[in-house]
Amino acid sequence: MSAPNPAAPTPASAQPQHAQPQHAQPQRAQPHNAESRPHGAHSAEAHPHSAEALGRTLTFVAFGTYQADSHPRVRVLIEGLRELGHRVVELNEPLGLSTADRVSMLKQPWRVPALGARLVNRWWTLARRGRKLRKRFAADGQQPDAVLVGYLGHFDVHLARRVFKGTPIVLDHLIFAAGTAKDRGQKSQLIGRALGAIDQRALAAADVIVVDTAEHQQRVPDELRDRSVVCPVGADESWFRAGTESAADGTSGDGPLSVVFYGLYTPLQGATVIGAAAAQLAGAPVRITMIGKGQERAAAEQAAGAAAQVDWVDWVPAAELPAIVAAHDVALGIFGGTVKAREVVPNKVYQAAAAGCAIVTADTPPQRRVLGEAAELVAPQADRLAADLRRLAGDRELLAERRRQAGALAAAEFTPWAVAAPLVAKVCPVTNTSGSAPAPSTKAPAAPLSPRAALRWPLIKRGTRRVAPRRLLEIGAGQGAMGARLVGLTDYYLAVEPDETSYQAAKSRIEPRGGTVVNGTSDDLTDPEPFDLVCAFEVLEHLEDDAGALRSWAPLVAPGGYVLVSVPAWQHMFGPWDKAVGHYRRYSPDELSQLFSDNGFEPVDVSLYGWPLAFALEAIRNRVATGEPKSEESASQQTAESGRWLQPSRKISELAVDIGILPFQGLQRLVPSKGNGIVALARKRS
Template structure:
């Protein structure tokens, strides 16, 4: 197949689309990127919804990107399918208008706008103008797509009835650079403290308030060193909670090129620990990446994470800081246990999280799907 990877996605900020492109190419497909990154990250988009007077800036940025996308898509030529990258809620509408009706449009619907707004406390309950706006954005995006890609069975079940038949589950996975970082790890772990890493945007999904409490509990334990990478909504509260621990290193951010080696230099990669609705339904990118980098994985015991990782990770109840503390101490106490979970995570990643494996359900769905979404068939 010949694919166009289309939209304003930023593969450095959101690596999911990069994994899909890598996987399609590994499967033997041709992929041409028609991409004009929107110079606005997720936090910036959320800030605009908190402060609606900033929305004209988003409209201007989108208009600029879309003009370039329209020109470049004509130059790219025909395609068998179009992949609209993550955070493509608006881009998919443009794709539907630019490409002929028999070209399948595949939307990577990793998160819903409404779900993100609830998780970040942007909307309260199910009412209000902002909630209605988020649902309108989601509905329009889903109606524009022939295939809707989600990452967990829970997200598939949450799709509206008219979109569910077009849905397909594809794990987030990890790119080859993460597997390379894992392969480059020393065969024998050097002596010294247990090295733990967390990478994230400090949103309620991540549960960093509980992580901060766990770090405080570890303040007197010189066997465990923690690196916290990122900043975001709950960063200040997490750092304040962990202030008593002198063995925590805070790093504002690391480039996408440098991140795999940094994570692979640690023994344990932390997942998420939040108690929000969204936290119960996702398997975070950091879990796939940490496993590919051959770290032991410690994350919350939720249905999608347990299903994805099986017995190859260590789980703690969501929001349970003492359980997280106890798990990290157990790994510091037992090098053999640590090594076993590192091997198991790496094996699971090699078998199930590689890009070529992740895209198999998408390629199969596209091969058998109707080229025109049901919602559009009804209006034509």
């Protein structure tokens, strides 16, 4: 449940009043809490993955833009690690957006750049704080054992990988972005595919992937599944404490059965099923409190009708929610019919069990597996739900037993330390068991990419990995920033660069990483063996005879081999910058595909990139070019110098560029039909 305005008042209707009992009052389960935690087989201290049992204390860095007040999952993990005796250092810069806010942006793409700007701001602070923390660790000859990226960490995981190089990265992947967006009304297949790609990229960046159910574990790609571990969502100590305090008040009696639902009104929740059940319960001794809002709120109210005994509450402060829930007899889980509803156990089920409520929720495989006999599991249908609530209202002994069972299950399995223990077990084999800092790398650091080059790098990397070349040639390597990265994707890398100044820069960046750079053009090559992949980035537009260039490259490509190129897109965008750097033209995807087809190559993948950032960058470049004195240089001279224009300074770290660009690398995936640059892969015809 997302955090509301802390100043919002708690409606009186959200706190039910119970009638005084006329006979023996059922005893409420005594939930576990931090003050009364038992020792022994069920204590954190005795767990085999506690610091005491392991004989060492692991150090975790909780990292990212997570928001623990509205997304309590990460708070449960942090509490659990600490209860097990391990150390957690938090580096947290909350983004200030709920899941609902982020999903709504998908329906309003013009708001997405604002998300990118906000993310860059938070990342800059996180990177600065992270580097300071690493220095402190290094001064003590130590390093963190693992970095825990809290959800929603789909982008944060990439920053963590860069800031904490050499440290295992743990991604709390509680939700799959594509599935969540679909559940909340996003119907675009294009956006769904883009979000799916963001999911996959985030998973691939993690050393350990934390999911909440076995069903979600099966959604992790086969090649990554052995990195995953199931940790139930659990509940933080505030819920156990609320349950204990409510039990001490003895507020259960013979009045109407008090039932509470809370959360967002999304299809996952099945709030319309609850509303229809409430209509059937009109006149029964059942009072339902519905807390929250969302896309199905109006439909739920309509289904309930005016006669239903329901209190509709828009929102309550998150800090007050545990006590409000604990004051009810029954908490409702989820009753949706979506795919997502059949794969999750929601936060509220764990939380309400910790608060000592009886649980009534849909009978789905994950909920049956987690809750067993400790909950009322019903078909997600209004008549079944209404019948079950009537039964609990009329059988106080059964109600007391369900509350006792839920509280006991929560105390045994939903505590923070019980939730975190599987994570520690998974992390232990991949941590640096000595706790000492790793030896410094001898590999030369990669040069920073220009912002535009950084936007096209994911597409270039994807194309290169698709080919998996044994031998790779880059024509026109410029200052070597891209080549320094390509070296690691092939067994043999060779580059040619005709401009002497750029050649010297490329040589200094590429050769320490194992590649070779030649000062010249592809015509100067004497290597008799052809290449599996020939690359030319931002080259074709500089050549008056681009078709002739492609034909001249063909002998360099092995039979069945490929060329991978990037070019600026759309001739109608040809402007001052293009003239200043010696461009002859720009291309549409169809024009580039035709150029390949006419000159011995078969297009395989032709993709636009750059929305929205590259459009802003182009406007800036055109302004810069307009302000420059008119050049009398030839096109060849302009081309030779183009690779040096507006390139990042050596003083600018790779990390600084990554921080600014990485969010936009993700954003451009959301709108792949828009861009002002093209990356294209084509296969040589037999």
